[in-house]
Amino acid sequence: MPDFPAPADPRFGLARRVTLPGPLTLDSGARLSPVDIAYETYGTLAADAGNALLICHALTMDQHVAGPNPRTGKQGWWTRMVGPGRPIDTDRFFVVCANVLGSCMGSSGPASIDPATGCPYGMDFPVITIRDMVRAQAMLLDHLGIGTLAGVVGGSMGGMQALSWAATYPDRVRAAVVIASTARHTAQNIAFHEVGRQAVMADPKWRDGAYYDGDPPAAGLAVARMAAHITYLSEAGLTEKFGRRLQAREQKSFGFDADFQIESYLRYQGLSFTDRFDANSYLYITRAMDYFDLAEEHGGLLANAFRGTATRFCLVSFDTDWLYPTAESRSIVQALNAAGARVSFVELTSPYGHDAFLLDAPELERVVGGFMAADR
Missing domain, CATH: 3.40.50.1820 (Alpha/Beta hydrolase fold, catalytic domain)
Incomplete structure (x- = not known):
């Protein structure tokens, strides 16, 4: 049905x-x-x-x-x-x-x-x-x-x-x-996936995967998505789309905010991903691929x-x-x-x-x- x-x-x-x-x-x-x-x-x-x-x-x-x-x-x-x-x-x-x-x-x-x-x-x-x-x-x-x-x-x-x-x-x-x-x-493919999995598992909210009665490990999953998303793009494409252009500012902040457009883009990709995907599923599917x-x-x-x-x-x-x-x-x-x-x-x-x-x-x-x- x-x-x-x-x-x-x-x-x-x-x-x-x-x-x-x-x-x-x-x-x-x-x-x-x-x-x-x-x-x-x-x-x-x-x-x-x-x-x-x-x-x-x-x-x-x-x-x-x-x-x-x-x-x-x-x-x-x-x-x-x-x-x-x-x-x-x-x-x-x-x-x-x-x-x-x-x-x-x-x-x-x-x-x-x-x-x-x-x-x-x-x-x-x-x-x-x-x-x-x-x-x-x-x-x-x-x-x-x-x-x-x-x-x-x-x-x-x-x-x-x-x-x-x-x-x-x-x-x-x-x-x-x-x-x-x-x-x-x-080995390179596996390495990128392992970085993502470790980001998820290092999030205190992951709780060994038993987070369904509380907040999910969104921060860790967002970082995992950011790392993976880089592999889906090309250097030429990134340069053309973002280059070293600053994000909504005229000069560098001399801090750790998203100074560059590429940083802002990756943060957005990471955060939006957490709204639609389960962290544990990410672990399991990447392991299947590996x-x-x-x-x-x-x-x-x-x-x-x-x-x-x-x-x-x-x-x-x-x-x-x-x-x-x-x-x-x-x-x-x-x-x-x-x-x-x-x-x-x-x-x-x-x-x-x-x-x-x-x-x-x-x-x-x-x-x-x-x-x-x-x-x-």
Whole structure:
């Protein structure tokens, strides 16, 4: 049953939540039951369910990929890509986007109620992986009567899920679009996440994750977001947008207020993030990303993850993305070639760094639209 007001036209999004009995067996060996999954759908499912397409969201995103977000009133995070006549055409595809396991937008996560105690899980929630997120999505699709997906599309952490889908359920995925992503987290990626996690856990209000009956660790989470947000941008983009310009003043204060525009911008990003995201979820999802190593899951050789696959792949990188640089995409392409998979690859030019896939990128729209149009 929908748990949010839904528009009358299904092309523009229907928000729902479902509780599945489970159990869901996780990579850690833990078993989660029940499993709540919040999701949104766009378009109409064909009689044979052959037009379903799954969009996988990034770390701090949610299931409200297009149209008005019923929680915030703002437009969905990928409205430019998803909708009638858009690259992911909801007149053609039945699009599903599910909030990932471990998040705080309606799916099971640390803020959910533990049926064994009647209280929020907090840090008793089991540690999860990207593959666990994919398994939960597969449970949802089974519930919806969807066997095979016309495509799985994702950027950043969503791209990790798309790769994991193709490796874990190769017979269920006809096409996979992987944007600004990687097949495993590097030491640098893990290092940035650890700085963020330590910022959260150093906040006295974190209370070992048991803060749900009081004030959340907003200060620590804000710092974590600030550090992460830097990695989503490029030096050229920061220089163009902010440079060394001062914030609402003519001269330096010779203090520690936000003298520079970039300081003010990062503080705003950090504080606004705390209004919509749960600190414990941030810990769990970043840990899931750090654990992601698709080659490790398949005997240490990435090509093994795709042996014999019939899935078509499209990989896209951006030249100013230093979080998941083009070299990461090329290594995936090489593995796909070694496995004999059908793959296309393009590096796009953008000043926006890693966040380019979320911003105005007409070239990306053409690439994704053209690739998905070939599935006829």
